[in-house]
Amino acid sequence: MYVTHDFTICFDETQYIAQVGGSLSNLLARPNVRASWVAALDDARRLLRPAAAWDTFAIKEFRHERLVLANGTRIGGGPVASVVAGASELAVGVCTVDGAISSRATVLQAEGQRLRAMFLDDLGSWAVDQVRQQLCRGIEAAAKGRGWRASASLSPGESEWSVSEQSVIFGLLDTQPIGVVLTESLVMSPIKSLSLIVGLGPGPLGVEGASNCDFCTIRERCNYRRLRTMQTGEQ
Numbered sequence: 001m002y003v004t005h006d007f008t009i010c011f012d013e014t015q016y017i018a019q020v021g022g023s024l025s026n027l028l029a030r031p032n033v034r035a036s037w038v039a040a041l042d043d044a045r046r047l048l049r050p051a052a053a054w055d056t057f058a059i060k061e062f063r064h065e066r067l068v069l070a071n072g073t074r075i076g077g078g079p080v081a082s083v084v085a086g087a088s089e090l091a092v093g094v095c096t097v098d099g100a101i102s103s104r105a106t107v108l109q110a111e112g113q114r115l116r117a118m119f120l121d122d123l124g125s126w127a128v129d130q131v132r133q134q135l136c137r138g139i140e141a142a143a144k145g146r147g148w149r150a151s152a153s154l155s156p157g158e159s160e161w162s163v164s165e166q167s168v169i170f171g172l173l174d175t176q177p178i179g180v181v182l183t184e185s186l187v188m189s190p191i192k193s194l195s196l197i198v199g200l201g202p203g204p205l206g207v208e209g210a211s212n213c214d215f216c217t218i219r220e221r222c223n224y225r226r227l228r229t230m231q232t233g234e235q
Ligand code: SF4
Pocket: 129, 158, 212, 213, 214, 216, 217, 218, 219, 220, 222, 223, 224, 225, 228
């Protein structure tokens, strides 16, 4: 299993304003709003602890819409089998920015600093998405180094792939080194965490080059998708 903390998180104010809309630009001209924004940025940069754990697992066979791994684990449903079709291995990962951001946002809420708390919560979500993108690029680069290809990534619950499969992912990975656990209600703790899979193989794969957003059921109303598009040039 691989564990890495080597991520670069970038909070570009212009991108954030662009995705929220023109009203934020006007609001940030107000001294109290700008002070909350600057304080939230300081909090986020101080409290972020990006980390990811991931590993690869040999695929034994594709059985209808599910994969059977060499270790006997069954995983899939929704678009999984079609996206990773042709893969020989499945990369499975969990990433996080740690729980300090959410804890701080909760304290700020309780203190009545709601705007600063909202900005901080937003920055935490943006940060963990950046970790995810960089983890996927790392998995792709490792595959390329072997002369292999990588499929689009998918996360349980984002698409028609059931969120109940979080338990399969956590059964495959030891996430203790990055401090992430799966609760009984299948929610990851810290909340600013994400899990994902990527298909790997020497030949063409079901879907390559697409974003996980392309399979997401809320893509048309997601602000983070717009942020990601601005940051990476994805469509
Ligand atoms: S559309 Fe939004 S919620 Fe869905 S995968 Fe993309 S960033 Fe995540």
